[in-house]
Every structure is written in C-alpha cells, then in structure tokens.
Amino acid sequence: MRVDMSGLSSRSEVAMGSSQQTTMHAPESPAISIPNSISGIEEGSGSTRNTIYRSISPTAPAGGFRTFDNTYNPIPHKHPDYQRVISESSSNRSEKDEFQDIFSELMTGTEHEIAFLTRHYSEIIGPWLDLSDSRKFFTVHAPIRAINNLSVKYAIAALAAKHLARLKGVKASTNGMFTSPATTEIYPNSTQVDWFLKAANYYYLAASDLNNITSDGYTTVSSSAILESPFEIVGRWISSGQTQANMKPGSEDPNDVAVIRKTEEVLATATILTMCRLIDLPGDEWHMQLARIRPLFESILSLHSAPSALFSHGIQAAFWNFARQDYLSSYFTRSPTHFDPENLPLWRAAGISINDQKDFHLIRNGSTLSQEDQAANGLIWLVSKVINFLARSKQLQLAQWTGSPPGASPETQGTTPNSAQLPYPDTDTWLKLSFEFQTWFENVPETFRSSVRIERPKDISKTAEGSYLPFPEIFHSLTTCATAMQHYHFGRIALLLNRPADVISAPSTAFDRLQGYREVTKEVEFRSREVSGIALGRPQGGVRIFMVPLLVAVGQCLENAEEHQIIVDLLRGVEADLGWTTEYAIRKLQDSWNQ
Numbered sequence: 025m026r027v028d029m030s031g032l033s034s035r036s037e038v039a040m041g042s043s044q045q046t047t048m049h050a051p052e053s054p055a056i057s058i059p060n061s062i063s064g065i066e067e068g069s070g071s072t073r074n075t076i077y078r079s080i081s082p083t084a085p086a087g088g089f090r091t092f093d094n095t096y097n098p099i100p101h102k103h104p105d106y107q108r109v110i111s112e113s114s115s116n117r118s119e120k121d122e123f124q125d126i127f128s129e130l131m132t133g134t135e136h137e138i139a140f141l142t143r144h145y146s147e148i149i150g151p152w153l154d155l156s157d158s159r160k161f162f163t164v165h166a167p168i169r170a171i172n173n174l175s176v177k178y179a180i181a182a183l184a185a186k187h188l189a190r191l192k193g194v195k196a197s198t199n200g201m202f203t204s205p206a207t208t209e210i211y212p213n214s215t216q217v218d219w220f221l222k223a224a225n226y227y228y229l230a231a232s233d234l235n236n237i238t239s240d241g242y243t244t245v246s247s248s249a250i251l252e253s254p255f256e257i258v259g260r261w262i263s264s265g266q267t268q269a270n271m272k273p274g275s276e277d278p279n280d281v282a283v284i285r286k287t288e289e290v291l292a293t294a295t296i297l298t299m300c301r302l303i304d305l306p307g308d309e310w311h312m313q314l315a316r317i318r319p320l321f322e323s324i325l326s327l328h329s330a331p332s333a334l335f336s337h338g339i340q341a342a343f344w345n346f347a348r349q350d351y352l353s354s355y356f357t358r359s360p361t362h363f364d365p366e367n368l369p370l371w372r373a374a375g376i377s378i379n380d381q382k383d384f385h386l387i388r389n390g391s392t393l394s395q396e397d398q399a400a401n402g403l404i405w406l407v408s409k410v411i412n413f414l415a416r417s418k419q420l421q422l423a424q425w426t427g428s429p430p431g432a433s434p435e436t437q438g439t440t441p442n443s444a445q446l447p448y449p450d451t452d453t454w455l456k457l458s459f460e461f462q463t464w465f466e467n468v469p470e471t472f473r474s475s476v477r478i479e480r481p482k483d484i485s486k487t488a489e490g491s492y493l494p495f496p497e498i499f500h501s502l503t504t505c506a507t508a509m510q511h512y513h514f515g516r517i518a519l520l521l522n523r524p525a526d527v528i529s530a531p532s533t534a535f536d537r538l539q540g541y542r543e544v545t546k547e548v549e550f551r552s553r554e555v556s557g558i559a560l561g562r563p564q565g566g567v568r569i570f571m572v573p574l575l576v577a578v579g580q581c582l583e584n585a586e587e588h589q590i591i592v593d594l595l596r597g598v599e600a601d602l603g604w605t606t607e608y609a610i611r612k613l614q615d616s617w618n619q
Contacts, residue, residue, distance in 0.1 A: 138177065139208045141184035142167050147198050149187055152566035153295065153345055155507050156400035161341035166292050173289050175233040179296040182226035186300050189219030190603025227300055234293050254294035255316035261290065262323045271327045273336045288338025295342045306608035307573055310353030317346045318362040325370055335373050343374045344401055351408045352573045360415040365408045376402045386467055399468045400508040406460055407515045413457060414522055417449040451524050458519055465512060472505045474498045494587050496557040507567040510558045513551040514574045517581065520548050552578035559594050569604040579613045588617055
C-alpha cells in the first residue's frame with residue numbers, strides 16, 4: 025500500500041476502479057493512493073524455539089513471515105469481525121476486504137487508531153522506558169499527558185506504529201486467550217496496514233508540534249525542522265529564556281509548576297522520538313543520535329534555583345533513559361560517553377547519592393526513589409565510568425601508534441567530556457573501579473537475588489535424553505533487578521578484559537603471570553554465563569532490547585560452537601519477539617568468530 029503525502033484536502037471522494045490505483049481524499053487526511061490488489065501473507069509454522077528464531081525476522085519480506093506455533097499463543101492475523109470468507113483466495117479479494125484496507129489508511133489520527141496505538145504503547149513499549157523507574161513515568165504519566173499535549177500523543181503513536189511495522193502488524197496477546205478482546209486491542213486488517221507509513225506520519229506530526237510549542241510564537245516553523253534532532257529543538261527552547269529565570273521543582277506556584285510540566289513533556293517527546301530512531305538502527309550509529317543530550321541536560325541543571333535541587337520525576341525518567349543508551353552506544357564505538365561521570369551535580373540532580381569522595385551509596389530512608397531504582401541508576405553511573413576508562417585506553421593506544429596527542433574524534437567534539445577529564449587507565453583507577461563495583465554488589469537489596477535458577481536446564485529443542493543447555497536459566501522477579509544484574513556482570517567483564525599492563529605483569533615469574541591469566545579467564549567465563557543465563561530466562565522486553573550489546577560482548581568471550589548458536593538464537597529472538605533490530609549484532613559476532 026502506498027500513500028502519497030502531497031497535501032491535505034477538504035473534499036471527500038471515493039472512486040473504485042478495477043485495474044488502476046485509486047486516490048482518495050478525506051477531510052483532515054493526506055491523499056492516499058491505494059492499489060486494488062494486495063498480496064496476502066504466507067503463513068507457516070515452526071517446530072522448535074531455535075527453528076522459529078532462525079526462520080522469523082521482522083525485517084524479512086511480508087511474504088516470508090511465518091506465524092508462531094501453538095506453544096507461543098499465536099494471535100490471529102485478523103479479528104473475527106474482519107475475517108475473510110473461507111473460500112476466498114489471497115489473489116481474489118472481495119470489495120469488502122479492499123474497503124477495509126482503504127478504511128485502515130483513512131483511520132490515521134482517528135480516535136480509535138490513537139486509542140489502539142496508545143494502549144499498545146502503554147502495555148508493550150512504555151515499560152521499556154521505565155526499567156529503573158518504579159513510578160513509571162513513561163508507562164503511566166506520559167499517556168495521560170498525551171491527552172492534552174499533541175506532541176506527546178503523536179510521539180507515542182509514532183513509536184507504537186513503528187513497533188507494529190517491525191512486527192508486520194502482529195500484536196501479542198497480554199490479557200488472556202479465551203475472552204473477546206476489547207475494542208482498543210484490535211485494529212482492522214492490521215497485518216495488511218502500512219505501519220511504517222503511519223509511523224512516519226505521526227513522527228512528522230509530533231516533531232512539527234514540538235517545534236510549534238517550543239517556538240516563540242513569532243517564528244515560522246520550517247518543514248525541514250523535523251529533520252533536526254529532538255534534542256536540538258528542546259535545547260533551543262531551554263536556552264531561549266522562555267523557561268523563565270529558574271526552575272523550582274518543589275514550588276507550588278502555578279507558573280513554576282507549568283514550566284516544570286512543559287519541560288517534562290518536551291523531554292518525554294524527545295525520548296519517545298529517539299526510541300523511534302533507535303529501534304531499527306545499528307548500535308554503532310546510536311552515538312551520533314544522542315550527540316546533544318549533554319548540553320541539553322547541563323542547560324536544564326543550570327536553570328535550577330538551588331545547586332542541590334533534584335530534577336522532577338519526568339526529567340529524571342528521561343535522563344536515565346538517555347544515560348543507559350549513552351553508555352551502550354559508547355561501548356559499540358569505544359567513544360567517551362556524552363554524559364560526563366565526573367559532573368557530579370548532574371548525576372546527583374538525577375536522584376543518586378554520591379559523596380564528596382565520589383563514592384555512590386544507597387539512601388535507605390528519605391529518597392524519592394526506591395532502593396531498587398537507586399541501585400540500578402547508580403550502576404548506570406558506574407558502567408559509564410568503565411566505558412570512559414575503555415575510551416581513554418583506546419585514545420592512548422591510538423596516540424601511541426600514530427605519535428599524535430590523544431583526543432576525541434572530530435564528530436564528537438563538544439558533545440563528550442574533554443579527553444583530559446577522562447580517567448587515566450592506570451592501575452589505581454582500575455582497582456578503584458573494581459572496588460566500586462564490588463561495593464555496589466555487596467550493598468544492593470535482597471531483591472537483586474534471582475528467585476529462580478536452574479543450573480542445567482533441559483534443551484527442549486532436542487528430543488534426545490540428557491540434552492542440557494550449557495548456561496543456567498535465571499529469573500528475577502523484578503525487571504529492574506534483572507537488567508541491573510546483567511549490566512553489572514557486563515561491567516565486570518569489561519574491567520577484567522582491560523586490566524592495565526602493570527597489573528598483569530606485576531607477578532615476578534612466568535608461572536605467576538600464567539596463573540593470573542587463568543584466573544581472569546575463569547571469572548570472565550563465569551560472568552558470561554550469568555549474562556547468558558538471565559537472557560535465557562526470557563525477561564521482560566525492556567531487559568531484552570538493552571541486552572543486545574551485552575550478548576555481543578559475551579559472545580566474543582565464548583569459544584564453543586553450541587554456545588555461539590545459543591547467543592545467535594537469543595539475538596534473533598529479540599528481533600522476532602520485540603521488533604528490535606539485532607542483525608548487525610549477529611554479523612558482528614560472526615565476523616569475530618570467523619577470524
């Protein structure tokens with residue numbers, strides 16, 4: 025189905041033809057060109073988990089998309105109200121079916137479509153953005169704000185539509201199998217809808233409204249403004265003086281409350297639109313997408329009336345999303361993070377407690393964040409420090425090879441910490457980071473322990489008796505704790521594999537050095553098994569999409585072919601179940617294994 029966005033029309037015309045494309049115009053809707061025949065979707069079935077993961081890819085053509093077998097609770101491609109006549113073939117479609125295709129395109133922006141997409145976002149995607157926010161700003165508050173804020177509303181619709189596009193319009197069941205779905209859970213002819221087009225339309229509407237509400241009221245918004253990063257749009261508004269003199273999060277003055285509320289909403293829009301971009305973007309391209317987050321949040325911090333003031337709930341929620349994406353993107357490119365871990369006022373304003381000795385610690389009573397949220401967010405700060413340690417090591421290596429002074433790459437100049445501010449990768453820094461990780465682990469609440477653990481889970485993809493997976497299967501009751509423990513082991517692996525040379529060469533004999541290498545190898549193997557075990561437990565979607573770089577890291581540490589296949593299956597499962605692109609990660613691993 026192809027849509028021609030040539031403009032809006034006030035006329036309503038319908039002309040049905042038999043062999044030509046038909047153009048429809050509807051009030052408040054773009055012109056739509058609709059072919060009179062749309063090929064059906066080839067259906068099949070899979071027999072095992074591994075077979076399913078290998079045969080299903082959301083990026084494959086629609087004709088090659090296969091349905092899940094009964095083990096995976098399949099969702100019918102069409103609701104009974106829109107069921108095809110049984111005797112009808114996909115190449116001979118009735119006028120009723122073609123009208124449903126046309127109708128679904130005309131629904132863009134309608135009450136039912138917005139309701140359907142908002143519910144899909146709240147049930148499936150919102151929790152991805154609330155991994156370390158038990159108060160659930162993006163799952164609960166953002167959809168409520170969308171009622172009166174068009175940019176938030178359209179951003180939510182854009183992300184939900186993009187997600188459905190990646191899944192070929194198939195919506196997973198979340199509320200049972202035996203009762204009829206609610207009206208807001210179904211969409212006519214969902215698998216035949218061009219969700220990519222709808223996502224692009226809603227993205228345009230969200231970016232346009234974001235430009236409008238952040239302009240001074242006299243500036244004409246250019247249509248090319250939607251090509252800007254959302255951070256540039258929001259940053260321009262923050263620095264324009266429209267936010268008044270200061271932000272006062274605790275104030276009850278209506279003007280102060282309005283400023284904080286608007287700041288939260290424009291940041292929510294920027295966060296959701298950024299996820300629209302990242303969902304199908306290779307990990308090594310994330311870094312430039314996040315290039316303006318540092319000056320944006322430093323500007324917000326400078327507007328706070330008191331140096332010790334905390335960001336409001338919505339600003340904190342946006343910050344921690346970007347901070348997590350920041351260090352994962354930096355790991356792929358071995359670049360410094362955009363957020364500077366040494367800028368302690370910024371991290372303190374985001375809600376974590378760091379003392380004058382630059383040590384993180386939990387606040388047992390009196391914090392607005394739960395202990396689980398504090399621990400998870402504190403770990404983000406620690407892993408960011410490790411990533412900058414790695415980036416500094418890479419800079420010094422390049423400088424040694426080229427004979428030039430170390431520095432940041434030209435494209436990240438001004439958006440990442442100055443190279444002189446990065447920790448020097450010496451023994452003392454490495455030991456301090458290792459000690460901080462161990463201290464974090466020893467002080468987390470008991471909720472970070474797994475509630476279910478099977479050391480040798482049976483391999484259900486094999487019929488032979490005595491077939492077991494090489495990794496444990498680990499389940500955490502809290503999503504926050506599952507993702508935190510995965511990233512904790514990832515951070516420890518990164519440190520182990522990047523010991524400064526003098527730490528390894530300190531032992532006096534060759535045997536001592538060999539023993540040191542064996543100890544490192546043993547610990548790396550243990551932590552790789554932990555990361556893989558949590559992944560095998562199939563945690564909530566937000567954990568799975570952000571474990572992709574972690575699986576790439578541990579996959580390069582594993583040597584067994586069976587282990588390699590499990591890592592590939594886990595990555596393919598993320599894309600098949602959640603629509604989050606992983607093909608680039610699989611290629612990266614396969615290139616590494618083939619060397």
